[in-house]
Amino acid sequence: MTRNDETPQATTPQLDLDAYLARTGWTGERRADAATLRSLHLAHMYGIPFENLEPIGGSAPSLALPDLEAKLVRGGRGGYCYEHNTLLAAVLEAFGFGVTRLAARVVLGAKGAIRPRTHMLLLVDVPGEPGPYLADVGFGAGGALLEAVPLVADTEFRDATRRHRLVHEPHRGPLELWVLQAYQDDAWTDQYAFTLEPYEAPDFDVINWHIATNPRSPFSHLLYIQRTTPDAHLALNGRHLVETRSDGSRKERELSGHDEVVRVLTADFGIAVPDGVTLDAPSA
Incomplete structure (x- = not known):
């Protein structure tokens, strides 16, 4: 109960940390x-x-x-960047x-x-x-990124089986522009660019809605499914399935239709596909 001049304090939903750690298989000292x-x-x-x-x-x-x-931890599902x-x-x-x-601005x-x-x-600030x-x-x-890396420019980091570095690039504006690069196909490739301006949850609510529902957004009309394991990276873009092994070898094929897509999502990507889910973009 509050007085008329008091504002009720918002409550932050509690995370079931045990369930999350079970989902990811992480064990260790929580520090x-x-x-x-x-x-x-x-x-x-x-x-x-x-x-x-x-x-x-x-x-x-x-x-x-x-x-x-409910979705990513308990539901056997995945998500895209805002969710993850x-x-x-x-x-x-x-x-x-x-x-x-x-x-960040994706440049890849x-x-x-x-x-x-x-x-x-x-x-992330680390004590x-x-x-x-x-x-x-x-x-x-x-x-x-497979592992978090220090925010340090011009230093190569080996995160698990991948190589990354951060560089500065000139731009208009008062904040330094950082660019994440990955070493792929014998070259450093720009992934995305960002500054250190903080964004808040309402900002991402707007961006999330735009990316999910704008008919010009690739995420609203083409399947983008990814799974990373210690040995390989699986990617399904539309019906095109690519498996890239950690040694750089690659296998590609086209999936035949809806039933095969559901089977691959379930068996290879570990996604519990809901009944009646739409796997084709809605008509414009």
Whole structure:
């Protein structure tokens, strides 16, 4: 009960940390240090797939923590960047890390086009470390981070089986522009660019709705499914399935139709496909 001049305090939904850790298979001492951050990040990447089934069906997925738990933790599903990184942020905060939400401009495949800042990533403050770390479990691409890396420019990091570095690039604006690069096909390839301007949950509510429902968004009309394991990266774009092994070898094939897509999503990607789910984009 509150007096007329008091404002009721908002309550933050509680995360079922035990259920999340069981879903990702992470075990260890629950403490906020760099080794824990890296291992939590890697377990999440291996444990929960990337998928966009709701946008293909014409709706935006909920970013409310109870809904993310029901879907990604208990429901055998995956999600895309806003879902993954919102969930990871809650986990890291429960461990005692400081987390700032950021937004990035994806440059991978842009071919010079300027895209809006629509990708969510995390800046993580680690007790006892000289600077923050970059964490991102929601970038659906073969060049995604497998482990969190220090926010340090011009230094190569080996995160599990991948190689990354952060560089600065000139741009207009008062904040430094950071670019994440991945070493792929014998070259450093830009993945996305970002500044350290904090973004808040309402910002991502708007961006999430735009990306999920805008008919010009690729996520609203083409399946993007990803799964990373210690040995391989699986990617399904539309009906095109690509398996890239850790040694760089690659196998590709076209899936024949709806039934095979459902079978592959279930058996190969570990996604519990809901009954009646739409796997083709809605008509314009």
